[in-house]
Amino acid sequence: MVVISTEPDRFDKLKALSTMAGDDVLGRPPAVSQFRRDLTPSNDGRTYRAPYSRKEKNPMPGIYKASMPGGKTISLMRTMFTDFCMMDCHFCPNSHWVPRRRFAYKVDELAKTFAEMAERNMVSGLFLSSGIMGSGASRTTQKMVETVEAIRKRHKFTGYIHLKVMPGTEQNIVEAAHRLGTRLSVNIETPTDPGLQQLSPMKDMNRGILAPMSWIDRLTKARTGETVGQATQMIVGAAEESDADILGRITQLYGDWKLKRVYYVPFRPVRYTPMEEHAPTPSEREYRLYQMDWLKRVYRFDNSEIGLAFDTKGLLDLDQDPKVVIALENPGHFPVDINTADLPTLLRTPGVGPISADRIMQHRRRFTISNWRDLQTMGVVPKKARGFVVMPGHRPEPARQLRLELLGHTEPRSSVDLVDVKRELTASRSSPGPTPTGEHSDCADRASCAGCPMFGAPGHPGSVAVNQVTRETVSV
Template sequence: MSTLSKMKVLTDSAQFDLCDYVNHHKSSQVNLPGIYHAKGRNGCEVPLFKTLLSNKCKNDCKYCINQNKNNFTRLELEPDELARVFLSYYNNNYVNGLFLSSGISDNEENTMEKIIETIRLLRKKYEYDDYIHIKIIPGASKDAIKRSMALANRVSLNIEAATPSGLEELTSTKDYNKDILKRLSWINSLEGKSYVYPNSTHTTQLIVGANNETDREILNRMEKLYKNSNLKRSYFSAFTPVEGTEFENKDSCNVDRTSKLYHADALLNEYKYNLKELVFDNNDHLSLDEDPKILAARKMDIFPVEINSSPFIDLIRVPGIGVKSAKKIINIRKKHPFQNKEELKKIGVVTGRAEPYIKFNGNYQSDLFNF
């Protein structure tokens, strides 16, 4: 089988891994396998080459087309073969970076060795110095993780579920505490070391709707990770049933649910909310109809906040005021106090949302503050 034929299969198998990467280069639109347009938080789309090294896998994940019970053609690329294909894309300006993952072809350590050899060839043999994001295999050794982080701009390890019991609903071949949480702690302990690739970061991903975990359970896990590690961010993959898997007859996850989880996750990670500040329904899920920040604000007793004197932690709890605009408010008010909402609007505050929750020098400009 030709390398191109292999790529068509392996890149399709990598479609459910999520990532972002912010860059401002542009590439032409081409119809080649593996070009994935990652979207950063600034809305910028960047083309990455996203593929599996192998679709062979010993795991029995019930949602995954590559689970070991499926009978189909299994393929694997050699490290140098993959490196050369990627470089042909990169040198032709089709992509701006590599996003590499893999099934576990025989065991965790051998698979990690092949991943590491691929990126080692790119860095050392071919002198490639642009973006590389690799997925760490659950159960990988600390030494393999260390060598991966010495070569990659970003590493990630999919947490998959929020609880041990949640992971047991998905697979019988992974140990939540040992294979995932322990490895995440190793990644965190290595980040920032002198031998790690400059400014290397790590992320994780969780599947939503494939098991019975609630939003509260999911966000409780995220809160613990953010408090105890330098985790850059989390991704929420809405479960979609795949024909040929044990979960092929399960319902798809509502994408509105993952959208609300992203909003709530940002409150925990960027805005430093506590889980207890968020509002859940009687089933421990977020509302699909209302913004979690507004729901949280309605039960807080800090409003209305004084724009010209309130601390940063209160300002970022105002709907319509983000982290960047809160910092601008604090810097500007040192020179002259804000007088009205129009001045806030000029620095990016969404005043239509913020107005009921703020005041200027003791005065409201709205009669909407009514909870």
Template sequence: MRTTHKLDLLVNAAQFDTCGYSSPRQKDTNSPLKYIYRAALPEGGSVCLFKVLLTNVCVNDCAYCVNQCGRDIPRSTFQPDELAGTFMELHQRRLAQGLFLSSGIGVNPNQTMEAMIKTVQILRSRHEYKGYVHLKILPGAKFDCVEEACRVANRVSLNMEAPTAHHMVKLSHKKDLFNDIVERMRWVKQLMVKDNKLVPSGQTTQFVVGAADEDDRDILRTTDALYHEIGLRRAYFSAFQPVSRSRLEGHPPTPLIREHRLYQVDWLLRVYGFPLREVELALDETDNLPLKKDPKLLIAQRQPWLFPVDVNTAGRDDLLRVPGIGPVSTDRIIRTRRDSRIDSLTQMQKMGVVTKRAAKYIWFQGMLEYEKQLAFLPEAEEEANTVNSLAVVLL
């Protein structure tokens, strides 16, 4: 198979691995840009990644996956030096700044992982490439492979896909959630503790949301446990879309807004530092996040005794609980009030506060009458079509 055909196939098959909120590739073009994903960085800006599979041959049968065994699709495999050379060409043309390398499981996880590691070793030694590499660790890979992956990559990830072993059984007859995945995540953590220079960008995971009929409480509990017990840097959520000619072909797709709600509450857990029990206040009677309501607003509504907070004296954690106030505006409020009192909504608006949302939950001495009235207006509720406002954009 010619390299361009192979690239088309293996770049296209890699799109289901999530590594951040990537802009779509320029698919319908002859430009090599169609092989590049743009992913946003936590500190702002973005990076162009070459996201590709080593092979789309796979012995596993994950029911949500385009590469599952038994599907009659074209299959192909890169040789390590061929893939390393292809990446370097894109890198030298300044099209790709980093590599995201994942794979199906060709014959067994160890053999495929060895080829993936070899690819990165060729980049590091022969091509003297020192840039970013995100390397997928395959479920069931042996310790030596996990260790070497941690030595050569900036970030590694193992995809959980399902939040519990009970749900994993619905998705795969071959993968054991605890032995093949969680155990390997623990190894990564142990290796990072032993040598703090390994895997500087940490380890991540991904859930396929809705494929196993799990609820959001299942996903949140597992995600929170991974943050605390494995030291996971972050979780990604990918709304399930049925794959033709697969066991889940007739399963309904997951609405993108569910993925968005999960990212919102993940942000509350990971960035705002909300405890899990507080985040769970946003769940409805079916243990899912309501699709039509902003979860932070719901959490505030369910704890009315916390409000209003006095913006001139409240602690950081109290300010962060106000709908319409985020970490950046909280820091601005704290900095501003060191020198002068905050005494108007206009002033807060200039600090980035969404006052329409926050007014009902805050108070300051001298709050004007019209501002008090504003506080009693019905709250603005986020509409269900705001997926594009997603602010969770880490690589």
């Protein structure tokens, strides 16, 4: 007798629901070859079938790499409880606009699947999200909490669990989630209330999103549960929000509620939704926002400094690292003496990060830093820092490193002017321009360019290296 089942098994659900959880930013799936172990004993009890590793060349469904604080990487099972959602978010593939087959776990089924994967060291943590079931946000979060409770109590799992709280969940359920999850998050989706009304008309920014976030903050500060922090996520470029709007919102989130992370997801149009014709957001914007976030959260730049990186519309330059733009707007602060500059100054120098700044501070207590090799060993990126740093044997003139003076600009500039300057810089990269002196026009000794008095001048071969400082510096 042949039995044909139309019911999805655990693998079908894992495959479908982990794929739909892919909108939540965490990391990339590893190759399935790392996880070739089987999970379920076959009927004879001796051999194993492989429900979670069907095609070696495909990524293992449900398993993703995630970076933890301190740089450690762990494998997480990332899945939704259900990809059914009653809501009408205009950007979301799980919204009710999209006609598609939907799946849902049962509480015990998901708890058991995760526990089996954890027992076999396939994963060491769980990231659990969900759509909102017809019974509402509180009931959906309740189901997720019951799953985590089963994992914690019945399967004795004590590791990392990131639990999404559905917008609009009641306070007592948020408290239950807080007792069990290592990290909680409520997706804020967009920085402003009008933006949320545009994207998700059924959601309420204050009561549905900000209120649960404030409860989580209060509970975390009171240390009443497992939760040690919260995060959130924004869809970027869907509600025509500016980067300045985003900066304003993250200032509140990192300041008042000490969020661990804000994740930025570039908008991608989804077929059948009201925004299917809307242009996608370029990935460069996501990248620049993470750089801005890094300046705010790690480098502790204040908002007036970060504001220098915005244009008149409140947007970051997609072609420039905001840290470099800010440095260019502060020509009086550079070059900095690498042997005497204080920590905040070092952190504002392109090519120098928090770790390398700390190493510089320690190293120079006993030694004078006088060469790029030492700086490189400490983590500084010479080609990015070269135009902004002075030390014995390396003293570029401010006019050369900043290039603003080279282009004839002498007064502090507005953001609009800066855009013009960058255009000129770009033009100077493509066409060398007039050669300052014939003697340098054919200089081939690029290795000694840094010591050359014409280094950085328009037309000089070394100017290519200087211009790359502007274009390529990455502050994260």
